Every structure is written in C-alpha cells, then in structure tokens.
Amino acid sequence: MAKVLDLYARASRVPVVGRGAFSLAFGLKAPYFLTIAPSVVELRPNxxxxxxxxxxxxxxxxxxxxxxxVANGLEMAMGALAEASIPDHLRWIPKGMELEYLALADSVITATADTDPADWTGPGEVAVRVEATRADGTAVVRGVIRLHVSERPTRQ
Incomplete structure (x- = not known):
C-alpha cells in the first residue's frame, strides 16, 4: 500500500513531469492502460x-x-485506489464491472474511484464506486467495479 502512495507523493513534487512519469510507470503495470494516454491526477487511500x-x-x-x-480509465482509477488503500497482508483482483452509460463523452474525461476505509478491513468483496465526468461536470458513466480481496500468501 505505502509503496504506490510514496511513489506518487515523490512524483507529485514535480507536478507535470513527475505525475506524467508516475502515470506512465503505473500504466506499464497493465500496458493496455496506455492506449488511453491516462494521467493520474489525484491519489490517496480510498x-x-x-x-x-x-x-x-x-x-x-x-x-x-x-x-x-472510458471504462479503461475507470479501471485504472480503481486499480490505483486499490493499490493505495489495501493493507499489506491482503491482495485484490477484479471480479466484475457494472456500468451505466449516461451521456456522450465529448470532452476530456475525469475518471474517479472511491471506497470507504471500512471496505479494506479483511478478505471479501470490495465494491469500488466509479464515475466518469466530462469537462462540464456531466456524468457520462457511473457504476461499480467489484474486487475479490484475499489474504496474501505467506512466502516460505
């Protein structure tokens, strides 16, 4: 958990270049994210x-x-949130996504993901709330990405 937040905090000291480098590095963890040329603009637990x-x-x-x-951007936001929020003894993997298409996405899109601190207390399912908005603030996509959270295996 602290690793991704520490990297983001250090990168954010140089806002444009640092956040760009962080976004590129994070995108390389799942290269498909790079197809949308994303930029992580805010990251904190939950x-x-x-x-x-x-x-x-x-x-x-x-x-x-x-x-x-848009869904790819929402999944990237969810992944960043999960990495910034999950306790070190747990791991996560997506298990489903339910999205509603609400309006045309005719501008820059801001994808957000949110959870509550209580969601990360132990193994089970975490429902990450996601929303994408266009430049005028209109929601274009809203939904939930469900994660399966389990204990991280101990290394021997």
Whole structure:
C-alpha cells in the first residue's frame, strides 16, 4: 500500500513531469492502460482520479470518447485506489464491472474511484464506486467495479 502512495507523493513534487512519469510507470503495470494516454491526477487511500484526454486514438465513429476507453480509465482509477488503500497482508483482483452509460463523452474525461476505509478491513468483496465526468461536470458513466480481496500468501 505505502509503496504506490510514496511513489506518487515523490512524483507529485514535480507536478507535470513527475505525475506524467508516475502515470506512465503505473500504466506499464497493465500496458493496455496506455492506449488511453491516462494521467493520474489525484491519489490517496480510498480515492483516485485519472484524466483521459479526448484525442483521435480514443474516439468512436461519432467523434466522442469511446465508452470502452472510458471504462479503461475507470479501471485504472480503481486499480490505483486499490493499490493505495489495501493493507499489506491482503491482495485484490477484479471480479466484475457494472456500468451505466449516461451521456456522450465529448470532452476530456475525469475518471474517479472511491471506497470507504471500512471496505479494506479483511478478505471479501470490495465494491469500488466509479464515475466518469466530462469537462462540464456531466456524468457520462457511473457504476461499480467489484474486487475479490484475499489474504496474501505467506512466502516460505
């Protein structure tokens, strides 16, 4: 848990370059994230924010940000939140995603993920609340990403 937060805090000392380097390094942990050119703009326990810029590589046939690109940003925010929130003796893996498509994503997208501290007390399921908003604040996608949380195996 502390590792990712420590790296983010150190990177944030140089806001543009540092956060860009952090976002790239985090994206390399799951290279598919890099397809949306994401930027982690806020990270703390139980909250993460990722920005997805609107560019041709994420647009659909009508010129809006493709909903799968938006979902990818939400999953990245969830992953950053999980890494920043989970106690060291636990591990997580996604087990499902339920999303509602609410409006066209016609601008830069801000993807957020949130949990409560009590969600990380032990093994079980954690429901991460996710929402993507466009530049005018309108929610374009909202939902839940469910995680399976289990004890980390002890090393021998």
């Amino acid at each position: 909250h993460a924010t990722v920005r997805i810029r609107k560019w041709w590589g994420v647009q659909n046939h009508i010129g809006t940000v493709h909903v799968i690109a």
